[in-house]
Amino acid sequence: MFPASGGARVGFRTTKAIRFAKHGCTNRPFYHIVVMEKRKSRQGHVIEQLGTFDPSVNVHGEKLCSINLDRTTYWIGSGAHISLPCSILFGLAGLLPIHPQTYIKAWRNRRTAANAEETESTSSS
Amino acid sequence: MLPLGQTNILTAGYIGKIWYPVGEVAVSLGGVQSVRWRKPRWLPTAKSRLFTIPKRPVIPVEETREIQRLYNNYRTSLRAVRHHLREEYLRTSATSEVALQQAAEEEAEHQRLMEYNRMENERIAALREIRIKKELEDDLARVAASKQKLAEQAAIKQEEALRIITETQELVKTFIKRENLEKAIEHALANPVDYNSAIDHEGHIYRGRNTKVQDVPEEDREKLARASQ
Numbered sequence: 001m002f003p004a005s006g007g008a009r010v011g012f013r014t015t016k017a018i019r020f021a022k023h024g025c026t027n028r029p030f031y032h033i034v035v036m037e038k039r040k041s042r043q044g045h046v047i048e049q050l051g052t053f054d055p056s057v058n059v060h061g062e063k064l065c066s067i068n069l070d071r072t073t074y075w076i077g078s079g080a081h082i083s084l085p086c087s088i089l090f091g092l093a094g095l096l097p098i099h100p101q102t103y104i105k106a107w108r109n110r111r112t113a114a115n116a117e118e119t120e121s122t123s124s125s
Numbered sequence: 126m127l128p129l130g131q132t133n134i135l136t137a138g139y140i141g142k143i144w145y146p147v148g149e150v151a152v153s154l155g156g157v158q159s160v161r162w163r164k165p166r167w168l169p170t171a172k173s174r175l176f177t178i179p180k181r182p183v184i185p186v187e188e189t190r191e192i193q194r195l196y197n198n199y200r201t202s203l204r205a206v207r208h209h210l211r212e213e214y215l216r217t218s219a220t221s222e223v224a225l226q227q228a229a230e231e232e233a234e235h236q237r238l239m240e241y242n243r244m245e246n247e248r249i250a251a252l253r254e255i256r257i258k259k260e261l262e263d264d265l266a267r268v269a270a271s272k273q274k275l276a277e278q279a280a281i282k283q284e285e286a287l288r289i290i291t292e293t294q295e296l297v298k299t300f301i302k303r304e305n306l307e308k309a310i311e312h313a314l315a316n317p318v319d320y321n322s323a324i325d326h327e328g329h330i331y332r333g334r335n336t337k338v339q340d341v342p343e344e345d346r347e348k349l350a351r352a353s354q
Contacts, residue, residue: 076207077214087203097202100195 004032008045011037018075019083021046029055033067033086035075067093
C-alpha cells in the first residue's frame with residue numbers, strides 16, 4: 001500500500017495540483033487535501049498531504065478542515081495549480097482571496113430563502 | 126452543462142459515418158454524441174427523452190456583469206498572491222541568498238561545536254590518563270600485598286609440615302622393629318591387658334573380670350573420673 005500521507009516521486013518540471021483525494025467510504029465522503037501530479041488520477045500516488053476536509057456537518061454544525069499553511073504556500077509558490085474546491089476552501093480559510101463562487105452561492109441561497117419566505121407569507125395570508 | 130458521467134465524443138470528419146452503431150439523432154446533432162455508460166452504446170436516446178431540450182439557466186444581465194467583475198477581481202488578486210508566494214519561495218529556496226547564508230551559519234555553528242567537542246575530548250583524555258595511572262599503581266600495590274600474603278601462608282604451611290615431620294620422627298622411635306619383634310611379643314604376653322569393666326550406681330568402676338561388688342573391699346574401689354567430680 002502506498003501511504004496516503006504522501007511520498008510519491010516529485011517529477012521534474014511536471015504540473016502539480018493541489019486538490020482533494022477522496023477517502024472515507026460509501027455515503028460518507030472524507031477528503032485529503034493533497035499535492036499530486038496533475039495528470040494522475042484522483043486516487044493516485046500523493047506527493048504530500050497538506051490537510052483534511054470533512055464535508056459532513058458534525059454535531060455543532062461545523063465542517064472541519066485542516067490545512068498546513070506553510071507547505072501550502074510553499075507549493076503554491078512553486079507553481080502548483082489549485083483545483084476549484086480547494087481554491088474556494090483556501091478563500092474561506094483566508095489564504096487566498098475569497099472565490100467568486102462563494103459570493104454567488106451565498107446570494108443565490110439568500111435569494112431562494114427570500115423567495116421561499118415570500119411564497120410562505122402569501123400562501124398563509 | 127452535462128451531468129456527471131456523461132462525456133462528449135467529437136466525431137469531427139466522421140459525421141454520419143462512424144464505425145460503431147449509434148442513434149441517428151445523436152449523430153446528426155452537430156457532430157457531438159453523448160455517451161452514458163449506464164447503457165450500451167448502440168442503444169439510441171430513449172423515446173421519451175428524444176426531443177426534450179434541457180432548460181438553460183437564466184441569469185440576469187446585472188448578475189452576469191457582477192460575476193464577471195468578481196472573477197476579474199479574483200484573478201487579479203490571485204495573481205498578486207501567487208506572485209508574492211513565488212517571491213517568497215525563491216527567497217527561501219535552497220539556492221537563494223538567505224538559504225546560503227543560513228547554511229554558512231549552520232556550518233560555522235557546526236565548526237564551533239566540533240572545536241568544543243575536541244577540547245572536551247582532550248580534557249577527558251587527561252583525566253583518563255591520571256585515572257589509568259592511579260589504577261595501575263593500585264594494581265601493583267594489590268599484587269604486592271597478595272604476594273606477601275601468599276608467602277606468609279606458604280611459610281605457615283612449611284612450619285606445619287616441619288612440625289608434622291618432627292612429630293612423626295618422634296613416633297617412629299616407638300615403632301616395633303623386626304629385631305625387637307620377639308621381645309615385644311614376649312612383653313605383650315607377659316603383661317596381658319584386660320579391658321573389661323563394670324560400673325555401679327555410685328560411680329565406681331570395677332576393672333577386669335572380677336566385678337562382683339562384694340568381692341571388692343570398700344577402700345579398694347576406684348571412683349570414675351567424671352563421677353567423682
